[in-house]
Amino acid sequence: MAWLELNQIKYSVRERTLFEADHLTIEPGDRIGLVGTNGSGKTTLLNIIKGNTQPESGTVNRQKSISLLPQIKEAIGTKSGGEVTASTIISVLNEKSGILLADEPTTHLDIEHVDWLEKEILAYQGAYIIVSHDRDFLDKTCNQIWEISHERITEYAGNYSTYKEEKQKERRQQQVSYDAYKKKEKQLLEAVEKKKNKADKITDESKHFYFRKKAQKLYKTAKSIDMRIDQLEKVDKPEEPETIKMTIPNSREFINKYIMRVTDFSVQVPKKTLWRPTTFFIKGGEKIAIVGQNGSGKTTLVQHIIHGSEGIEKTPAMKIGYFAQNLSNLKEKKTILENVAEGSVQTETLIRIVLAQLLFKQEEVYKPVHVLSGGERVKVALAKLIVGDYNTLVLDEPTNFLDIKAIEALETLLSAYEGSVLFVTHDRRFMNQIADRLLIIDNKQIKLFEGTYREYQLSGHSEKMTSIEEDLMRTENEIATVLGKISIEPSQELESQFEKLILKKKELNKRANHN
The missing domain is CATH 4.10.860 (DNA Excision Repair, Uvrb; Chain A)
Structure with a gap:
């Protein structure tokens, strides 16, 4: 017997359907990942399952107790966001309910604590639904995926990677259908043109009744074919990101040249040494992730690199663009396009391509920033940096508040970016996709590792929580x-x-x- 059943569920916001589903169940042992773009209704669905929100129509049949781990958005008192998240997770897990609902549980956790959370979730005795933008986390903890897309909830067997493979298969099938549709449309259009041209020629060359009647018949046939074109079942073209080539300032003096030298650099804060004297170098065009536990000094290192410090020497060719969580580089009253274009050295066409890849398309670029959600503002701030007059991007937790689709779009953009990228993230897959070197802060030391985070883990240097x-x-x-x-x-x-x-x-x- 199912532990929970959703029947004919529908939920709308201001006359817009958010999602609907005919029949969904949670069975004993189900480990479900819930995915969808920001604003698609993931948190709302969790609240409907819990009973905090009522659906517009449909029924929810609950047979087991349900615990909800909500999103943790900020620190409380002297506790950091990570400490609050960990404390709340343990409190909710201790309820030992039949069904656990977890809304972005990895938020604010460093990588070691994410590893810890994976173990706790996998050991959970009941069923669960997890909303997360951490694809590695979903891969390791889920055996099915629920996707909210185009106002429907669709079930997929397997973890996140299996779901992605299925989506790629669907895309290939859509491409085949689209090609067949366009081929048929072209054939019919050519037939219409041929009939009309022939009728026009007959009409021009002869006024005889017989030939005029023949021409009318051809026009009638052409009109009939036109109707067939209108009746064709339209197939949308699958979305495909356009290739971009951006202008990088000072590229000749920058790419593959030493742009920063850090020599015998250390930082002490009251009653604590963050790290002992360290030395490393960075070249133009490198993509480097800064890795370390919460409190190890990752953000402090970023701030010293941006603002300069004794022991840090930067070349004049280096032009830094910084992504901060407070989004201070955005102007509320200006549009998305105006904000991103301001100070950019790229063409408007390229700027629009970048915005489209981050899902701001056509007229949406004219929205003023003050009407945007938190996740949308993050995407605008990142787009502004990527097309800005910079050759080095410094990003502090850029994937926070982004949905998976936006994260994957950002990966595509940063992979194509020819400048340097220095970033802090707890998203392991994002790190593996972007970084080719790592700055590891561990045991009050900063070490440079040549390779990806996956290679670092395989090397045996990676330390997990004991x-x-x-x-x-x-x-x-x-x-x-x-x-x-x-x-x-x-x-x-x-x-x-x-x-x-x-x-x-x-x-x-x-x-x-x-x-």
């Missing part, structure tokens, strides 16, 4: 959860649980320090 560290983090979050309960309704049982957790934490700290 079992002691995992237990310690889980225990700390359990302590926070128990303290929260004690503050609301104290009890002897909770006090006893709290004391046991404190003793466990002390023991784990001893073991961690000993190792």
Whole structure:
């Protein structure tokens, strides 16, 4: 028996259908990834399943308890976004509901904590639905995909990569259908033209009744063929990104030349050394990912590179464009096109191609920025950098708030970009697609690794969270959860649980320090 059934579900926003589905079920052991563009209704569907939102029509039959892990958008008090996310995850997992709904659970987590979360999710005893833009995470944790697209929810067997293969197969089939449609349309158009030309010639050359009647018959046949053209079932052309070639400032003095030398560079903050003196070099055209745990100093390193610091020497040919999460490079009252074109050295045609690849097409480029969603603003800010008067892009978590389709479009653009790209991300697949070198911040050292993140993992240098560290983090979050309960309704049982957790934490700290 299904643990949950959705029957004839429909949900609309301001008379626009967001999605509908005839019949969906969640069975014991289902591990579902929910994908779709921003605004397609993924979070709304989770809330309908949970019971927080009512569908416009249809029924939801729930047979098991349901827990919802909501999106964590920001830090709370002294806790970072990553700490809040980890704490909330553990709290929700401890509910041990039959069905778990997780909305972007990897947000704010560093790569080691994403690895930890994968283990926790895979060990979950119930069924679950996960919304995530992390494709590697979906690959490792899901055995089916629900896609919200064109107002419908479609089910696909297999993980995210299998789903992508199926989508590519659908695209190839659509291309075959489109080619057949265009071929038939061309044949009919040529037949119409031939009949009309023949009729025109007869009409011009003879006024005789017999020939005029023959011409009328040809015109009638041409009109009949025109009707057949109108009745052809139209097939849309599959979308295909256009190849772009951008102008890179100072390319002669920049590409494959040393553009930055970092020598004996270190940073200390109050009561802490972020990293000891380090030396490395960067060449123009290289694409480098900065990798490290939350709090290791990734953003600090980025800021020193942008603003300059003792020990960092940059060539005058280097022109840096910086992507910041506050999107301070956008002007609210100006349109998308005006914002992106401002200060650009590229043609308007190329700018429009870049915007189209980021899903701003035709008249959409004339929307003012102030009406855009958070994800749309991120895409505008990134487009502005990519076509800007820069040859080095520095990007701090550029995939946050982007859906998978937008991330894949950004990968295409950055792969074709001939300048340098220096970026921080927790998205492992994005990192593997873009970076050819890594700056690893680990154990208060910065090391340069020649190769991709996948090659770094295979080399054995990649350090994952130890079992002691995992237990310690889980225990700390359990302590926070128990303290929260004690503050609301104290009890002897909770006090006893709290004391046991404190003793466990002390023991784990001893073991961690000993190792």
